[in-house]
Amino acid sequence: MLPDLLRNVSFFQVLFRIDQDLAETCRQAGCPYCQGPLYYAPYLRKPRGGPKDLPEEYQKRFSLCCGREECRRRVLPPSCLFLGRKVYWQAVILVALTLRQRRTTGVSINRLMRMFSISRATIVRWLQYFRSVFPVSASWQRIRGRVHAAIGDHGLPGLLVDSFLDHSTDSSAGLVACLQFLAAGQAR
Numbered sequence: 001m002l003p004d005l006l007r008n009v010s011f012f013q014v015l016f017r018i019d020q021d022l023a024e025t026c027r028q029a030g031c032p033y034c035q036g037p038l039y040y041a042p043y044l045r046k047p048r049g050g051p052k053d054l055p056e057e058y059q060k061r062f063s064l065c066c067g068r069e070e071c072r073r074r075v076l077p078p079s080c081l082f083l084g085r086k087v088y089w090q091a092v093i094l095v096a097l098t099l100r101q102r103r104t105t106g107v108s109i110n111r112l113m114r115m116f117s118i119s120r121a122t123i124v125r126w127l128q129y130f131r132s133v134f135p136v137s138a139s140w141q142r143i144r145g146r147v148h149a150a151i152g153d154h155g156l157p158g159l160l161v162d163s164f165l166d167h168s169t170d171s172s173a174g175l176v177a178c179l180q181f182l183a184a185g186q187a188r
């Protein structure tokens with residue numbers, strides 16, 4: 001079951017390892033502004049909604065900082081774990097919205113609030129983000145051509161998540177593949 005993944009430390013470990021690779025690839029590419037060397041400068045975010053016993057290491061957002069004195073800019077590598085500055089794990093947001101958006105079996109907002117201990121305002125904000133902000137974002141524009149035409153700008157992210165689940169052996173593999181796909185959109 002999809003929500004069970006959110007209590008599974010090894011699921012988050014998989015995402016952490018992917019983020020580690022994404023960050024290292026980004027670091028090796030050097031500063032996009034001045035080609036200077038990039039250094040790790042992570043910050044602790046402690047997002048909500050995941051397993052209680054998650055190692056603190058996984059709760060750090062990989063971030064890079066340019067080593068050139070006159071630049072010093074921050075570079076944020078793509079991430080499967082985090083969605084912008086949102087206070088919940090990206091996987092939690094995707095799972096909750098997918099359960100909500102399923103055409104025939106979609107669960108009510110009240111039920112989601114109980115399942116995830118999330119406020120109505122937060123769920124409504126996520127839905128609004130995927131309705132009006134994400135579809136016009138550069139991240140989505142970069143990758144939308146790679147998904148089936150039936151997955152338009154409407155019904156995100158549920159339709160996208162379900163299409164990955166349909167093409168995977170289990171829900172863990174499907175959700176990981178979807179998160180990796182979304183991370184590919186963030187890559188410059």
Ligand SMILES: [Zn+2]
Nearest residue numbers: 031034066071
């Ligand atoms: Zn630089």
